[in-house]
Amino acid sequence: MRPLTDNLPKPLVRLRGKALVDHVLDRLADAGVETAIVNVHYHADKLEAHLAGRDIPRIEVSDERQALLDTGGGVKKALPRLGTDAFYVHNSDSVWLEAPRANLERMAAAWNADKMDALLLLAPVATSIGYHGPGDFALAPDGLIERRAERKVVPFVFAGVSIIHPRLFFGSPKGAFSLNLLWDSAIEQGRLYGLRQDGIWMHVGMPSALGEAEAVLEHGL
Numbered sequence: 001m002r003p004l005t006d007n008l009p010k011p012l013v014r015l016r017g018k019a020l021v022d023h024v025l026d027r028l029a030d031a032g033v034e035t036a037i038v039n040v041h042y043h044a045d046k047l048e049a050h051l052a053g054r055d056i057p058r059i060e061v062s063d064e065r066q067a068l069l070d071t072g073g074g075v076k077k078a079l080p081r082l083g084t085d086a087f088y089v090h091n092s093d094s095v096w097l098e099a100p101r102a103n104l105e106r107m108a109a110a111w112n113a114d115k116m117d118a119l120l121l122l123a124p125v126a127t128s129i130g131y132h133g134p135g136d137f138a139l140a141p142d143g144l145i146e147r148r149a150e151r152k153v154v155p156f157v158f159a160g161v162s163i164i165h166p167r168l169f170f171g172s173p174k175g176a177f178s179l180n181l182l183w184d185s186a187i188e189q190g191r192l193y194g195l196r197q198d199g200i201w202m203h204v205g206m207p208s209a210l211g212e213a214e215a216v217l218e219h220g221l
Contacts, residue, residue, distance in 0.1 A: 009043040011092035012050055015210060016217055019050065021092050028090065029056050031104035036060070037078045041068050071179040076169050086113060086165045089179075093205065094160030095213055096123070099198030107163055110143070110195050117168040117191040118183065120145065122156035123201030129216055130203035131157055137194060145194040147187065156194065159201050 005013065011021035021038070028036055036057045040047050041064040051059045062078045069077055075089055088104065096103070103121060111119055122145070125135045135154035137145040148154040168182050186192035202213040 005042075007043070009040075009047045011038075011047055012043075013210070015095065015204065016214055020095070020204075021047070021050070022054075023095065024090050024092055025054060025057060025059075027102075027104060028088065030102065031088070031108065033057050033088065037062050037081055039064055039069075039074045039078075041065060068176065070176040072169075072172065072177040072182055073175055075164070075179065076172060079166055079169060082166065084166060086111060086163050089162045089164055091160035095202045095204050095217075096159065096197065097200040097202070097216055101198065103195075103197055103199065104161070106198065107161070107195055110193075111163050112193075113165055115191065116163075116193050117165050117186045117189070118193070119163045120183075120192070120194045121159040121161040121197050122194040123159040123197045125155055125157050128157060128201045128203060130206075130209040130212055131201075133157065139194045139196065143193040143195070144190060145187065145192055147184070156196070157201070157203075159197050 012019045014020075015023060025036055034057050037060045038047070038051060039062045044063065044065050048061055051061065060081060062074065064074060064077070088107075107119060107121060120137070122137055122139055125131065125133075134152070135148055135156055136158045137147060137156045138154045139145050139156050145156075168186060172182060183192055200216060202209070202216060204210055204213050
């Protein structure tokens with residue numbers, strides 16, 4: 001996202017006049033989330049100062065200034081604050097044009113702790129904006145997902161949001177590691193599920209993608 005992030009953490013990059021992190025936190029608040037734990041690392045002081053102005057949801061900061069812990073290690077560090085029930089994990093740059101029924105609400109309705117260790121929101125590659133890759137996962141009719149094999153193309157890309165049960169982290173490494181490590185284990189055990197996203201998902205990993213996302217959010221397709 002450089003040069004926009006030369007002196008600014010990515011969550012504070014603005015989309016339609018609002019920081020990416022506020023788009024996420026507003027969505028979580030609408031879903032009934034009362035407390036959100038936000039990882040800070042790069043330009044952490046700026047992000048903390050911005051978050052201090054929010055009341056809903058209540059913000060707790062997980063400080064990774066000393067060592068960036070990657071997606072899995074960062075969530076694991078926050079586990080003592082998260083309790084024993086499943087919780088949302090939401091990337092700060094996950095942006096979409098919402099359908100009539102909110103996707104976080106759909107995920108909560110689809111969640112089944114008896115058979116799932118994690119539920120991923122999956123966007124159709126064919127209708128995504130700003131994404132040009134081969135996809136991440138295939139989705140079976142029963143909701144189980146499989147990873148894309150090498151040199152293959154699959155119809156869904158991870159949309160940056162999941163529901164995770166704390167047991168997914170049993171036996172996980174110390175320090176920095178990716179959630180992909182745990183997802184692969186859950187796939188082997190038949191406990192990683194996906195939900196097709198409703199609406200239009202937008203990949204905003206580059207400054208050039210922000211303009212396209214702005215246009216879609218403002219005017220639709």
